[in-house]
Amino acid sequence: MAKEGEAVCVTGGSGYIGSWLVRFLLERGYTVHATVKDLNDEKETKHLEALEGANSLLRLFQIDLLDYDSIVAAVNGTAGVFHLASPCIVDEVRDPENELLAPAIKGTNNVLTAAKELGVRRVVVTSSISAITPSRYWPADVVKNEDCWTDVEYCKHNKLWYSLSKTLAEKAAWEFAKEKGLDVVVVNPGAVMGPMLPPTINASMLMLLRLLQGCTDIYEDIFMGSVHVKDVALAHILVYENTSATGRHLCVEAISHYGDFAAKVAELYPEYNLPRLPKDTQPGLLRSKIASKKLMDLGLQFIPMEQIIKESVESLKIKNFIS
Template sequence: MTKTVLVTGGTGYIGSWVVKELLEMGYRVRVSVRSFNRKDKYLHLQNLPNSSNLLEFFEADLLIDGAFDNAAEGADAIIHMASPFTLRFKDPQRDLLDPAVKGTRNVLGAANKSSTVKRVVLTSSVAAVHGDNIDMKEQGLTEFTEEHFNTTSSLKHQPYSFSKVNAEREAWQINAEQSKWDMVVINPALVLGPSIAQNSNSESLQIMKVLLSGKYRFGAPELYFGFVDVRDVAKAHVLALENHSASGRYIIAERVANFMELVAIINKNFPDQYKLPKMVAPKGLLFLVGALFGLSPRFVARNVGYRIAFNTNLSRQELGLVYTPFEQTVTDMVNQFRNN
C-alpha cells in the first residue's frame, strides 16, 4: 500500500527537495499551502515527476487552530518544516516566535487527533543547539553534539535562534505527552545549494546573492558556520522517516567553514567573475559598520572570530547519510544563479 506523508513547508527551499525525494520514491504526498490563490508558490511542485498522481495540496495556516487536522487524517507520517527563516523582521514575537511555536503546536496537535499518523519528522536547526559561536568556548566544549540546547538566545538577541529552540522544546514536550506517534528531529546547519523553487525568498539564497553582488568586496566578517547541501538535508528527512530505529535529534552538517573559505571555492571555480571579498574585515571595524550588514554589536562580540565544531557522527552512522562535498554544493548553487 502506498504510504501517505503530509509535508508542511513543502513549497519552500528545503521542503521542495523533500517533496521531490518522496514523489520519486512513490509516496503519496500532501503539501500544505497558505492559500490556493498563490499558485506561484507551489506551481514548481506540480512539474515534479509523479506529481500528477501522487501529489495533493491542502490549504492551512500555521496560526489557525485545527487547520492541519484534515490533512493529517489518513497520513502515515508528518514532516513538519513550516517555520519562518528570515533575518528581515519587524516584530520578533509576531514574525518569528509565534509562527514557529504556535505552528508546531498546531501541526503536532493534528498528529494527536489523527488516527493514522505514526511518525513525525521535525525540521529544527543547529540554531536550537547553540545561539552564539562563543557558546562553545563559554561552555568549555570542543564541539556541539545533539545533547546541547541553545540557552543564550532571546527575543532581543538572536531571535531567529530563539524561535527555533523554543519550537523544538515545545515539540519534545508534546511528543512526551502521548504514545501514538514517535518523533525524529533534524538539526541542519546553514543550508546552501540549488533551489527547485525559482521564486524562493529563502535566507540561504539571499546570503549567496549578497555575497556575489559585491556587497562584501571590501572585506567579509570572520564568521564560522556549519554548512550543508540542501539535497542532503532533504535526504536526511526521508532517511529519518524510513529508518524505524532513528530517534532523537540529528545534527546535519558537511563541514564548518568561514566566508573566506566559501569565497575561495567561488574564486577557484569562477575566476574573476564576481567582486568577492579579498580580505577578512577587522573585528573592530565591524563594531562601527556592522549595522550596515545587519550585525548588532553584541552579535559581533559573541560570534566574529570564534570557531565552532559540530559532531555529525549520528547522521552518518544511524541515518546513513552520505554528504555532498561542500565544493560541489557551492558550485552547483552559483551555476544556478548564473543560468537564471
C-alpha cells in the same frame, strides 16, 4: 521505500527544502499531502505540480500555521508528517511575536497536536543549527554536537528572533513528544544551498547571492556550516524510515566558519570580486568533518562544500539572480 500506498504530509512543501523533499518522496512512491500558504499563488504550486508523479500522488493543501483546522485537513489520512513550515526571516524583524515566534511555536504545537489526534506514526520536525548555536556555555574544547542548545537569553538580548523561534519551537516539540507520547525525530540543518526548485529565493540562498554581490556580513551568530539541499531532504527521509533514528540530527557537510565558505566561493569564482573576509568568522567554533555522524551512520554521504557552491551558483544563474 514507501509502504504500499503510504501517505505522508509535508508542511512547507512549497518551500526551498520542502520542494526537494516532496520530489524525493514522490520518487519513492509515497502519496504526499504538501501544504502551501496560498493555493491561488502559482509561485507556490506550479513547481510542485510539475514534479514527476505529481498527477497521481500529490495533493496540495492550503494551511495557516495558526489555523488548527487547516492543518488537520492536511494531516488527515497520513502515516507520517514532515514539519518544515516556519517563517525564515533573518533580516530586520519589526514584530517578532507575530512574524516569527507565534507561527514557529504555536504552529509546531498545532501540527503535533493534529498528528497525535489523527494517529500519525512518526513526525520529523525540521529544526536548525540555530537551535544549537549561539551557545555561550558550551565547553571551548569540545566540538558542538546534538547535546548543545542555543542560549535563549543571548538570543533575546541580541534580538536573534529567528534563532529564538527555532530554539523555542524545537523545545516545544520535545516537550509535546514527552508529555503526549508522540514519536518525534528532529533534523538540524546548517546553511542549506544547492539547486532551487521554487521560482523565489529563500534566506540561505540569499546569503550566497549577497556574498556574490559583495556583501561583507559574516553571519557570526547563525552560521555553523553548509549542506546540500538534496542531503537535507534525504536526511528527513532517512530519519523517517529508520525506526532506530532518535533525537536530534545535526545536518552539515562539516562544521565550518562562514569565512571558510566565503573563501571557497572566492577561489571558485574570482570573476565576482568577492570581499576579503576573516577566516575565523565564528570565534571559538571548532571545525569538524564528522559532526553529522548520526546521519552518516544512517548512510548519508554528504556532498562536499565545493559541489554545493558550484550547483548553487549555477542555479542562481539559471534563475537569473546573477549573470
